[in-house]
Amino acid sequence: MELDETRGNYMKLSKGLNRLLTVLYLRRKRVEWSGEVPDIDMRRPPKFDLTGSGRLVLGSGVKIFTRLGHSLFQVSDGAVITIGDRAVLNSVHWIHAEKEITIGPHALVGPGVSIIDSDMHPKWPGDNRAPQPVGLGWNCWIGMGSSILPGIEIGDHSIVGASSVVTKSISPKTMVAGNPARILRSFECPDNWIREHCTGE
Numbered sequence: 657m658e659l660d661e662t663r664g665n666y667m668k669l670s671k672g673l674n675r676l677l678t679v680l681y682l683r684r685k686r687v688e689w690s691g692e693v694p695d696i697d698m699r700r701p702p703k704f705d706l707t708g709s710g711r712l713v714l715g716s717g718v719k720i721f722t723r724l725g726h727s728l729f730q731v732s733d734g735a736v737i738t739i740g741d742r743a744v745l746n747s748v749h750w751i752h753a754e755k756e757i758t759i760g761p762h763a764l765v766g767p768g769v770s771i772i773d774s775d776m777h778p779k780w781p782g783d784n785r786a787p788q789p790v791g792l793g794w795n796c797w798i799g800m801g802s803s804i805l806p807g808i809e810i811g812d813h814s815i816v817g818a819s820s821v822v823t824k825s826i827s828p829k830t831m832v833a834g835n836p837a838r839i840l841r842s843f844e845c846p847d848n849w850i851r852e853h854c855t856g857e
């Protein structure tokens with residue numbers, strides 16, 4: 657057998673085994689998915705945790721990398737976190753949904769990012785602001801270490817610079833950065849453009 661053929665067979669076998677282990681892992685964690693099995697490297701701990709009795713729903717071919725750190729998805733009873741087709745979550749720190757958090761298809765969410773739809777604690781007696789859904793658009797890119805706060809909508813293709821705290825919703829095709837995040841510029845791209853991504857492998 658040619659070396660290339662052997663290598664090809666090995667790759668196919670190892671991908672198949674990884675897919676099988678992924679399916680078992682996701683079922684054990686009660687994660688739902690549609691279409692292509694999500695891409696999670698089962699050879700490497702840590703992976704991620706799902707706590708609470710709400711739903712985590714992954715689209716087709718979602719990638720979840722956890723090489724740079726563990727990810728925690730907390731979903732309260734009746735709440736849902738939805739990750740769009742082919743979105744990439746690279747060592748996201750924490751996603752906490754008491755109502756609804758939606759991450760659009762092809763979104764890139766970087767290491768150490770936190771996304772919450774509830775403040776979690778009352779500011780003072782009698783303060784009981786309801787959770788406010790969060791939505792990240794198609795092909796948006798959230799830079800490492802950023803925080804996305806309750807009620808925020810991030811438009812399609814938009815970019816959040818590293819270590820930003822996003823306190824106001826962002827229009828499509830807009831780049832913001834800082835604490836609090838301010839608009840740096842808007843830009844043009846075809847509506848169907850998909851950003852390339854690199855995992856640093």
Ligand SMILES: CC(C)(COP(=O)(O)OP(=O)(O)OC[C@H]1O[C@@H](n2cnc3c(N)ncnc32)[C@H](O)[C@@H]1OP(=O)(O)O)[C@@H](O)C(=O)NCCC(=O)NCCS
Nearest residue numbers: 765766767798799800815816817818819820833834835840
């Ligand atoms: C957002 C980003 C892509 C913008 O890059 P850029 O277009 O080259 O931006 P510039 O360096 O020209 O910066 C423009 C201005 O925004 C400021 N700025 C850029 N990124 C910033 C950030 N993350 N926080 C605060 N200010 C920032 C710059 O200081 C500069 O300000 P000035 O005009 O007063 O000098 C880049 O700064 C960034 O954050 N990259 C990291 C992305 C990341 O986290 N990747 C890891 C995997 S997700």
